[in-house]
Amino acid sequence: xxxxxxxxxxxxxxxxxxxxxxxxxxxRNYLERANFKExxxxxxxxxxxxxxxxxxxxxxxxxxxxxxxxxSQEFLTLRPEATAGICRMIIEQGLYVRPKPLRFFFIGxxxxxERPQRGRLREFYQIDVELLGQLTPYYEVELLDLALKILRAxxxxxxSFTLEINSLGCRExxxxxxxxxxxxxxxxxxxxxxxxxxxxxxxxLRILDCKQEGCRRIVRELKPLSEFWCVLCREHFTELTELxxxxxxxxxxxxxxxxxxxxxxxxIFEIKGKGLGAQDAVCAGGRYDxxxxxxxxxxxxxxxxxxxxxxxxxxxxxxxxxxALMEKLKPEVLFIPLGREAKREGLKLVPRLxxxxxxxxxxxxxxxxxxxxREADKLGVKKVLILGEDELKEGVIILKDMEKGVQERIKRExxxxxxxxxxRK
RNA sequence: GAGGCCGUAGCUCAAUGGUAGAGCACCGGGCUGUGGCCCCGGGUGUUGCGGGUUCGAGCCCCGUCGGCCUCCCCA
Numbered sequence: 001x002x003x004x005x006x007x008x009x010x011x012x013x014x015x016x017x018x019x020x021x022x023x024x025x026x027x028r029n030y031l032e033r034a035n036f037k038e039x040x041x042x043x044x045x046x047x048x049x050x051x052x053x054x055x056x057x058x059x060x061x062x063x064x065x066x067x068x069x070x071x072s073q074e075f076l077t078l079r080p081e082a083t084a085g086i087c088r089m090i091i092e093q094g095l096y097v098r099p100k101p102l103r104f105f106f107i108g109x110x111x112x113x114e115r116p117q118r119g120r121l122r123e124f125y126q127i128d129v130e131l132l133g134q135l136t137p138y139y140e141v142e143l144l145d146l147a148l149k150i151l152r153a154x155x156x157x158x159x160s161f162t163l164e165i166n167s168l169g170c171r172e173x174x175x176x177x178x179x180x181x182x183x184x185x186x187x188x189x190x191x192x193x194x195x196x197x198x199x200x201x202x203x204x205l206r207i208l209d210c211k212q213e214g215c216r217r218i219v220r221e222l223k224p225l226s227e228f229w230c231v232l233c234r235e236h237f238t239e240l241t242e243l244x245x246x247x248x249x250x251x252x253x254x255x256x257x258x259x260x261x262x263x264x265x266x267x268i269f270e271i272k273g274k275g276l277g278a279q280d281a282v283c284a285g286g287r288y289d290x291x292x293x294x295x296x297x298x299x300x301x302x303x304x305x306x307x308x309x310x311x312x313x314x315x316x317x318x319x320x321x322x323x324a325l326m327e328k329l330k331p332e333v334l335f336i337p338l339g340r341e342a343k344r345e346g347l348k349l350v351p352r353l354x355x356x357x358x359x360x361x362x363x364x365x366x367x368x369x370x371x372x373x374r375e376a377d378k379l380g381v382k383k384v385l386i387l388g389e390d391e392l393k394e395g396v397i398i399l400k401d402m403e404k405g406v407q408e409r410i411k412r413e414x415x416x417x418x419x420x421x422x423x424r425k
Numbered sequence: 426g427a428g429g430c431c432g433u434a435g436c437u438c439a440a441u442g443g444u445a446g447a448g449c450a451c452c453g454g455g456c457u458g459u460g461g462c463c464c465c466g467g468g469u470g471u472u473g474c475g476g477g478u479u480c481g482a483g484c485c486c487c488g489u490c491g492g493c494c495u496c497c498c499c500a
Contacts, residue, residue, distance in 0.1 A: 081500040373460040
């Protein structure tokens with residue numbers, strides 16, 4: 001192979017467009033009914049935006065993003081996520097003065113320079129949903145319900161998604177837990193795995209969801225994060241879980257669910273899909289009450305989630321899209337002209353049929369009727385129109401039903417009416 | 426970024442270090458105004474790429490690119 005796509009970047013074949021567009025349209029439909037407004041943000045942002053939003057753990061930006069300098073030596077980054085860009089937009093465009101809550105959603109590709117594996121590409125699509133305002137737990141439940149409804153909508157019978165939630169506490173109480181973590185783990189340092197020893201310095205919360213059995217044993221001995229919640233955080237979480245039960249949402253409280261970044265507070269969640277291997281979070285989200293202010297905007301609490309489009313499709317259908325979706329790719333009508341005059345006629349007839357909203361393929365090649373009918377068969381087309389010299393003379397056209405295998409010579413004037421009757425039942 | 430497995434035709438996969446194959450797909454014909462079924466014919470290939478070992482490499486070694494799996498990271 002002399003030339004190939006960049007690693008981790010995937011082509012979308014017609015079949016891929018069919019299934020991804022189906023999911024995107026479905027999500028868009030749900031979001032718009034919940035009064036979320038679609039927005040678009042640029043694919044490139046100044047690197048500084050991500051440095052400031054991701055904060056302390058700056059090596060994430062350096063190691064995991066596509067960052068480069070443009071011709072004027074400015075550092076730019078292909079967006080690795082949507083939240084930072086949307087916050088920048090809200091501040092820059094003054095959207096925060098609009099009636100609260102603000103409800104926005106964005107659909108587009110994100111870029112992360114990570115090692116590709118199943119369900120993890122370097123270019124991948126997210127459906128990103130953000131809700132900003134004075135956020136009571138009611139809003140959070142509304143949002144969780146919406147996320148689950150969207151994910152389950154393509155196949156409501158099948159329960160392929162499970163919701164996990166946790167609370168990280170707030171600025172008042174989380175530092176206390178962090179202190180406790182550091183001191184409690186200090187004397188157990190040597191039993192932690194190598195990466196967790198590194199995490200002690202860089203990102204201690206992450207030790208909670210380490211996958212090594214040794215670390216997990218140690219973590220289970222610790223006092224849980226929930227013991228450190230302040231009164232407000234405790235009340236918030238209690239009300240949240242009570243409301244989730246009230247509306248009948250099944251969930252698992254995972255006390256070891258954490259986020260790597262500092263701006264997350266209180267409620268965080270993940271929705272995991274079945275059959276995805278190690279990368280099984282189809283949807284992840286949480287509150288980021290401090291982010292807008294940290295980026296120089298107003299003090300506006302916020303929460304949101306992002307659905308990974310490719311993972312969503314993988315959970316629903318695996319590698320192969322369902323047959324019903326593929327049917328939409330097939331044309332309804334195929335025009336086969338025999339001879340020069342018939343081709344000329346076709347140039348008028350075919351667009352006319354398309355104006356009537358039929359999906360029409362047309363062959364303008366010099367091939368045998370047999371060969372073209374063979375193609376028609378492969379296309380899966382329902383009706384074939386054959387126009388030859390005899391038909392031209394008589395002002396008729398052959399309408400062939402490919403499923404029944406029967407054909408009929410009908411008057412040209414009656415063609416559209418006839419197709420409507422047969423295809424628009 | 427670390428480790429492991431893998432890479433042969435469009436696809437799925439065979440081939441002790443000794444002449445690269447099968448099924449499906451595809452192309453041509455039987456059949457220049459009638460599809461599917463059938464029959465006949467065609468292998469369509471830089472064995473990912475580059476080097477090395479060997480009389481001889483798809484197979485062994487090194488490098489590289491890509492895929493998958495686990496870790497890292499996961500905004």
